[in-house]
Amino acid sequence: MKILLTGGAGFIGSHTLIELDKAGHEAVVLDNLYNSSPLALKRAAEIIGKEVPFYQVDIRDREGLTKVFEAHQFDACIHFAGLKAVGESVEKPLEYYENNLNGTFVLLDVMRKHGCKNIIFSSSATVYGDPEIIPITEECPKGICTNPYGKTKSMLEDVLIDVQKADPEWNVVVLRYFNPIGAHPSGKLGDNPNGIPNNLMPYITQVAVGKRKELGVFGADYDTHDGTGVRDYIHVVDLGRAHVASLKAIEQKKGVAIYNIGTGTGYSVLDVVKAFVRVNGVDVPYVIKPRRSGDVAVNYCNPAKAKMELGWEAQYGIEDMCRDSWNWQKQNPNGFEE
Ligand code: NAD
Numbered sequence: 541m542k543i544l545l546t547g548g549a550g551f552i553g554s555h556t557l558i559e560l561d562k563a564g565h566e567a568v569v570l571d572n573l574y575n576s577s578p579l580a581l582k583r584a585a586e587i588i589g590k591e592v593p594f595y596q597v598d599i600r601d602r603e604g605l606t607k608v609f610e611a612h613q614f615d616a617c618i619h620f621a622g623l624k625a626v627g628e629s630v631e632k633p634l635e636y637y638e639n640n641l642n643g644t645f646v647l648l649d650v651m652r653k654h655g656c657k658n659i660i661f662s663s664s665a666t667v668y669g670d671p672e673i674i675p676i677t678e679e680c681p682k683g684i685c686t687n688p689y690g691k692t693k694s695m696l697e698d699v700l701i702d703v704q705k706a707d708p709e710w711n712v713v714v715l716r717y718f719n720p721i722g723a724h725p726s727g728k729l730g731d732n733p734n735g736i737p738n739n740l741m742p743y744i745t746q747v748a749v750g751k752r753k754e755l756g757v758f759g760a761d762y763d764t765h766d767g768t769g770v771r772d773y774i775h776v777v778d779l780g781r782a783h784v785a786s787l788k789a790i791e792q793k794k795g796v797a798i799y800n801i802g803t804g805t806g807y808s809v810l811d812v813v814k815a816f817v818r819v820n821g822v823d824v825p826y827v828i829k830p831r832r833s834g835d836v837a838v839n840y841c842n843p844a845k846a847k848m849e850l851g852w853e854a855q856y857g858i859e860d861m862c863r864d865s866w867n868w869q870k871q872n873p874n875g876f877e878e
C-alpha cells in the first residue's frame with residue numbers, strides 16, 4: 541500500500557517507516573520538522589537502502605497538503621503529527637489545541653477530497669486517565685485527562701469516530717500507545733527530545749551518558765510493589781510493527797477499530813532503572829523526589845485484542861528496550877546533531 545506518514549520524521553514515525561518498507565509498503569513522509577530533524581530521515585534511508593520521499597509541510601497548510609495529495613494516490617494515512625509534551629501543553633493550551641485539533645481537521649478534509657478515507661491515528665494510554673480497570677482493556681471507559689495534550693487525543697478519537705459514522709467509507713484505526721521507549725537496534729535512530737527530557741527513558745540515558753547528574757524518581761509512596769509508578773513500556777520497533785499490522789484492519793474494512801498497544805506487563809520506575817544498569821553495565825544515580833502532578837500509580841494494558849484481530853504482539857522485552865535505548869544514546873550523545 542502507499543501510505544502517507546504525517547509526522548514521519550519523529551521518533552515513532554521514523555521507526556514505523558522502516559517497518560512499512562520491510563513489509564513491502566511504500567511510505568511518503570510529511571513533517572514540518574518542528575520537533576524532528578531531517579537527519580532522522582537520512583538515517584532511515586541508510587537503514588532501508590533507499591531515499592524516502594519527504595515533504596516539509598505543516599498539516600495546517602491546506603494548500604501544501606493538497607499538493608502532496610495531488611502528487612500521490614495514497615491508500616492510507618498514518619497520522620503521527622502532533623505536539624506531545626504533557627507539561628508544555630499545560631503552559632500553552634491554545635498552541636496544543638490549535639496544532640493537534642486544527643491540523644487534524646485540515647488533514648481529514650484534504651484526505652476526503654482526494655478519496656483517501658483510511659487513517660491510523662496515534663492515540664495514547666493517557667485517554668484512560670486514572671484507569672478503572674487494570675490491566676486496561678479497550679472496554680475500559682475513557683477517563684478525565686489532566687492536561688490539554690491528553691484532551692486533544694481524546695477529542696480527536698471522538699472526531700474520527702463521528703467522521704466514520706457520517707461516512708462509512710472511512711476506516712479509522714485508533715492505536716492507544718502505552719509508553720514507547722527503545723530505539724532502532726542499529727543505534728542510528730532513537731528518541732531525541734529537546735532540552736530536559738520529560739519522559740523516563742531519555743532521562744535515564746542522559747544520566748548514563750553523563751549529560752545529567754541524577755534521575756529524579758517522582759514518588760516512592762505509590763501503592764505498587766516498590767512504591768514507584770508502574771507503566772507498560774513498549775519497544776518502538778514493536779510499535780512500528782503494530783502500524784503495519786493495523787493495515788489489516790483497513791483491508792478488512794472494519795470501520796472503527798481501537799487497540800491498546802503495549803506489552804501487557806507493568807514495570808516500576810525502579811524496575812526500569814535496575815534493568816538498565818544490569819543490561820548495560822552503567823551507573824544511573826537517582827534520588828527520590830515528590831510525586832509529579834497528574835501521574836497515576838499504575839497503567840498497563842491487556843493487549844489481547846490487537847493479538848486476536850491484527851495478529852500483532854510485542855516481541856521485545858524490557859531488557860531489549862534498555863539495551864537499544866542505551867545503544868542509541870551512547871552512539872549519539874547529542875541526538876541528531878552531527
Ligand atoms: P515526535 O514529536 O517525535 O513526532 C511528531 C512529529 O510530528 C514531529 O516530527 C513533529 O515535527 C511533527 N509535527 C508536529 N506538528 C506538526 C504539524 N502541524 N505539521 C506537520 N508535522 C508536525 O513524537 P512521537 O513520540 O514520534 O509521537 C508521534 C505521535 O504519537 C504523536 O501524535 C504523539 O502524540 C503520539 N504518542 C506518542 C507517545 C510517546 O510517548 N512518544 C505516546 C502516545 C502517543
Ligand code: WQD
Pocket residue numbers: 624626663664665666690718719720738739740741743755756757758759768769770771809832835
Ligand atoms: C513514566 C514513569 C513517572 C521521568 C507520558 C505521557 C503519556 C504518553 C507517554 C504521549 C512515571 C516516572 C518520569 C522522570 C520519573 N505520551 N518518571 N522521573 O507519564 O507514563 O506517560 O508519556 O502520549 O501521555 O503522559 O511517561 O516516561 O513521563 O513517566 O520518575 O524524570 O516514570 O513519574 O511513573 P508517562 P513518563
